[in-house]
Amino acid sequence: MNYIKSLSGDDKSFEEKLFAIIKSEFPTEQQIYLNHIEAQNYQLTAEIVHKLKHKISILGLEKSYKIAVEFENNLLDESTELQEEFESILLIITNFLKQL
Amino acid sequence: MNCIIIDDEATARAIISQLCHNIEGLKVTEEFPNAIQAIKYLNQNDVDLIFLDIHMPDFTGFDFIETLKNPPRIILTTSDTNFAIQAFEYDCIVDYLVKPISQERFDKAIQKANSKSIPVSSNNNSEKVETTSGNDLYVNIDRRLIKIDIPSIYLVEAKGDYIYVKTESQNYTVHSTLKKIEEKLPNTLFLKVHRSFIINVDKIIDIEDNSVLIKKDVIPVSRSNRPELMKRLNLL
Numbered sequence: 001m002n003y004i005k006s007l008s009g010d011d012k013s014f015e016e017k018l019f020a021i022i023k024s025e026f027p028t029e030q031q032i033y034l035n036h037i038e039a040q041n042y043q044l045t046a047e048i049v050h051k052l053k054h055k056i057s058i059l060g061l062e063k064s065y066k067i068a069v070e071f072e073n074n075l076l077d078e079s080t081e082l083q084e085e086f087e088s089i090l091l092i093i094t095n096f097l098k099q100l
Numbered sequence: 101m102n103c104i105i106i107d108d109e110a111t112a113r114a115i116i117s118q119l120c121h122n123i124e125g126l127k128v129t130e131e132f133p134n135a136i137q138a139i140k141y142l143n144q145n146d147v148d149l150i151f152l153d154i155h156m157p158d159f160t161g162f163d164f165i166e167t168l169k170n171p172p173r174i175i176l177t178t179s180d181t182n183f184a185i186q187a188f189e190y191d192c193i194v195d196y197l198v199k200p201i202s203q204e205r206f207d208k209a210i211q212k213a214n215s216k217s218i219p220v221s222s223n224n225n226s227e228k229v230e231t232t233s234g235n236d237l238y239v240n241i242d243r244r245l246i247k248i249d250i251p252s253i254y255l256v257e258a259k260g261d262y263i264y265v266k267t268e269s270q271n272y273t274v275h276s277t278l279k280k281i282e283e284k285l286p287n288t289l290f291l292k293v294h295r296s297f298i299i300n301v302d303k304i305i306d307i308e309d310n311s312v313l314i315k316k317d318v319i320p321v322s323r324s325n326r327p328e329l330m331k332r333l334n335l336l
Contacts, residue, residue: 003200007118014118021110050155051109054179057200058115 001060022055023097029055030090037083046075049086056089059096064089101214102146105131106138106164107153107177112199116151116177119206126210135164136295143324147172149213154178165190166277167295173213177201237284239265239274248272251289254303254314256281258296266317293321293329301332 008014029052036045053068067089071082103120105128107113113131120126129147132138134156152174154161161178165171171192176183179199187193194216195209237253238245248267255266258278265272265281274281282290282298292298293312297319305313310321312329321329 003202006203007115007122009122018111018114018118021114025110047155047157050179054109054199055111057179058111 003058003060019097019100022059023100026052026055026093026097030094033090037080042075042078042080046072049075052090055093059093061089061092064092101126101148102129103127103149103151104129104138104141104147105151106135106156106161107131107151108133108156109153112153112177115201119201119203120151122203123207123210135159135161135167138164139167139295140324142168150174151177154183155180162186163277165192166279168192173216175209175213237281239272239276241272241274246272250285251300251302253285253290254300255317255319256285256290256298266315291325291329291332293319293325295322301329307333 004015004018008018029048033045033048033052036048049068049072053065053072056068057065067082067085071086074081103126105113105116105120107116110133113133117128117131120128126149129145130138130141132141136159138150150172152161152164154176155178161176162183165174171190173194174190174192175194176187176196177199178196181198184196187196194213197205197209235250237248237250239248240246248265252267252269253265254268255264256278257264257266259273261275261277263274263276263278263281265274278292278296278298282292285298289300289302290298291301299312299314299319303314305315307313307321307329310323310326312319312321
């Protein structure tokens with residue numbers, strides 16, 4: 001959250017706008033992720049993980065970001081190692097966004 | 101300084117827009133979720149600076165740069181550090197920002213953009229895939245330079261990192277871009293009718309609405325290219 005604060009300079013309207021965008025964009029990307037991983041299309045799954053990891057980073061989830069980076073690399077090697085950990089991160093974000 | 105933002109992620113566009121907002125004299129004139137919409141805009145508007153994402157579906161940031169004849173200054177924005185070396189092969193790229201972008205790092209990139217001038221009509225890529233000699237075009241396929249008679253080419257189609265060159269006698273798959281081959285083909289004979297197609301106007305069989313028939317290929321004609329195509333025809 002520090003990242004968003006540093007950008008906004010306490011501009012509440014920007015923070016609200018950004019969270020509204022994330023709340024609208026995140027569930028779509030999460031669904032795309034679930035579709036690709038279920039279809040075992042690892043290349044496309046890696047692409048959407050790549051996009052999701054940006055949101056993980058701007059929300060300030062540093063450890064989760066590292067997991068996402070590793071998971072993306074695993075997918076490019078056609079491995080699903082860290083899938084469970086990554087999906088836990090998605091759940092954390094889902095719950096966080098629900099509270100906003 | 102006017103700028104545009106091209107990124108398929110709305111969150112990223114909002115953040116870059118805010119980073120710009122924090123800098124005096126930097127104005128975001130438009131934002132685009134894909135490169136195609138940006139190309140249409142740039143056909144009619146001048147900008148000083150482009151913030152460009154590399155990872156976009158269908159048309160990557162590098163594909164986009166290849167379509168620009170005189171690209172303005174470009175700052176790449178990406179979550180991936182793997183393309184840094186490739187990025188600096190392009191004269192127009194002034195900086196490479198890795199997401200999440202801090203205001204401090206962003207400010208430095210803008211300073212670089214302000215201090216860098218872009219050579220006019222610069223060739224973006226040092227790699228020369230085709231060379232021409234009179235009526236011939238040489239294409240590099242599997243390390244062999246193969247001669248193609250230019251007037252025999254009836255169609256060139258872009259397919260990702262490759263182009264398909266179709267001639268009267270044979271078809272060729274060449275690792276190159278539509279932009280590069282367009283520069284080598286005489287514009288008296290050839291016309292780009294769509295972002296993915298160049299046709300030999302002499303080989304047209306018929307035209308229907310927004311498509312042309314060349315040999316057995318039906319080729320789409322984009323709305324913006326249709327007037328130029330119609331100008332080339334000897335209409336009764």
